[in-house]
Amino acid sequence: MGSITEVFKNDPLHLDSAIPLDFDTLKSVPESHEWALEPSNHSLDSSKMLPVIDLTHPDAPHLVAHAARTWGIFQIVNHGVPLGLMQSVESEARRLFNLPTQDKMKVLRSPENLAGYGVARIAPFYDKCMWHEGFTIHDSCVGHAKILWPHDYESFCNTMMEFRHKMKPLADQLLHYLLKSLNIPGELVQIWAESTDKVSGTIQLNSYPPCPDPRHVLGLAPHTDTLLLTLLNQCQISGLQYFRDDIGWISVPPVPGAFVVNVGDTLEILSNGKFPSAYHRVTVNENKHRISYAYFHGPSMDSPAEPLDKAEKPLYRSMTVREYCAIKAKHNEEALGLVKL
Numbered sequence: 001m002g003s004i005t006e007v008f009k010n011d012p013l014h015l016d017s018a019i020p021l022d023f024d025t026l027k028s029v030p031e032s033h034e035w036a037l038e039p040s041n042h043s044l045d046s047s048k049m050l051p052v053i054d055l056t057h058p059d060a061p062h063l064v065a066h067a068a069r070t071w072g073i074f075q076i077v078n079h080g081v082p083l084g085l086m087q088s089v090e091s092e093a094r095r096l097f098n099l100p101t102q103d104k105m106k107v108l109r110s111p112e113n114l115a116g117y118g119v120a121r122i123a124p125f126y127d128k129c130m131w132h133e134g135f136t137i138h139d140s141c142v143g144h145a146k147i148l149w150p151h152d153y154e155s156f157c158n159t160m161m162e163f164r165h166k167m168k169p170l171a172d173q174l175l176h177y178l179l180k181s182l183n184i185p186g187e188l189v190q191i192w193a194e195s196t197d198k199v200s201g202t203i204q205l206n207s208y209p210p211c212p213d214p215r216h217v218l219g220l221a222p223h224t225d226t227l228l229l230t231l232l233n234q235c236q237i238s239g240l241q242y243f244r245d246d247i248g249w250i251s252v253p254p255v256p257g258a259f260v261v262n263v264g265d266t267l268e269i270l271s272n273g274k275f276p277s278a279y280h281r282v283t284v285n286e287n288k289h290r291i292s293y294a295y296f297h298g299p300s301m302d303s304p305a306e307p308l309d310k311a312e313k314p315l316y317r318s319m320t321v322r323e324y325c326a327i328k329a330k331h332n333e334e335a336l337g338l339v340k341l
């Protein structure tokens with residue numbers, strides 16, 4: 001009810017494509033994983049371009065709104081989430097992905113479900129495979145954690161629940177800054193801020209094992225995130241890249257203790273295109289096993305997905321968030337274009 005899980009019940013992933021590669025056994029890149037990559041733009045110093053915003057700065061609300069408008073992606077520091085907790089999330093994620101493949105397969109995401117181990121949801125849209133394995137947490141993770149660590153599941157679950165508990169108010173605060181900068185009534189801002197209360201937020205743990213030839217490989221194919229805001233930690237290892245027509249692919253430099261904030265499609269729709277959703281991809285490394293983890297902040301599925309400023313000509317048609325998520329699950333990259341007026 002009211003949750004993103006139901007969207008995938010209607011649009012299941014097929015199991016044969018849901019199983020990641022057994023990375024433990026690979027010495028070279030199989031053809032199934034070789035991509036014709038658009039090159040990165042190394043001529044620009046992206047560390048001087050993408051904003052890194054100190055949330056304790058008195059002007060933080062404006063800086064956040066400005067960054068979301070110009071980039072759709074930015075980083076935040078001094079956000080109040082304890083570094084120790086962030087490190088625990090990373091080490092629990094490593095503990096999970098370091099398990100033998102046959103153990104991880106015991107918690108494989110079933111086709112109609114959101115939670116569990118497997119390839120990215122977007123995988124079926126591409127004829128090449130990604131150098132990636134993921135673990136998605138929605139609601140409780142006790143069931144899966146008990147299967148993986150029958151006698152020692154609590155540290156994993158407690159860490160993830162504590163993380164989600166800390167991320168939600170942070171994401172709400174950012175959303176509040178962004179909505180307040182739009183020309184909409186205060187009550188509407190309030191309704192939207194409260195609409196995220198009904199949902200628990202999804203956590204995604206990502207693993208990109210070392211790759212014998214990273215030049216022709218993608219960790220995650222180019223995509224935009226679907227919901228309102230994604231808050232992601234890159235765990236000090238580069239890999240995330242961002243695309244804009246005028247600059248091409250640039251790296252998002254890892255900043256210790258920071259979260260990368262991405263605008264998702266739903267927020268692009270609410271803002272009538274003022275906050276463009278960030279198009280991003282992930283590259284991989286030859287020697288390092290990169291971990292990243294993200295918190296996806298979304299509203300209830302019953303909320304309307306439509307431009308909020310009624311004084312403007314809407315650029316997107318009105319629908320519910322549920323409807324938009326279903327269109328995205330079915331059409332991936334084409335989804336936003338399909339709902340444009």
Ligand SMILES: C=C1C[C@]23C[C@H]1CC[C@H]2[C@@]12CCC[C@@](C)(C(=O)O1)[C@H]2[C@@H]3C(=O)O
Pocket residue numbers: 004114120121122123134136202204223224225226227296
């Ligand atoms: C709450 C979400 C957000 C999802 C779907 C669902 C659970 C897993 C998320 C991701 C995580 C990996 C990239 C992505 C593109 C994917 O394939 O699965 C994300 C997607 C989205 O933002 O669309």
Ligand SMILES: O=C(O)CCC(=O)C(=O)O
Pocket residue numbers: 204206220225230232234239240280282291292293294
């Ligand atoms: O690993 C990363 O840096 C990005 C992951 C990502 O884009 C996602 O989980 O949606």
Ligand SMILES: [Fe+2]
Pocket residue numbers: 223224225230280
């Ligand atoms: Fe993403």
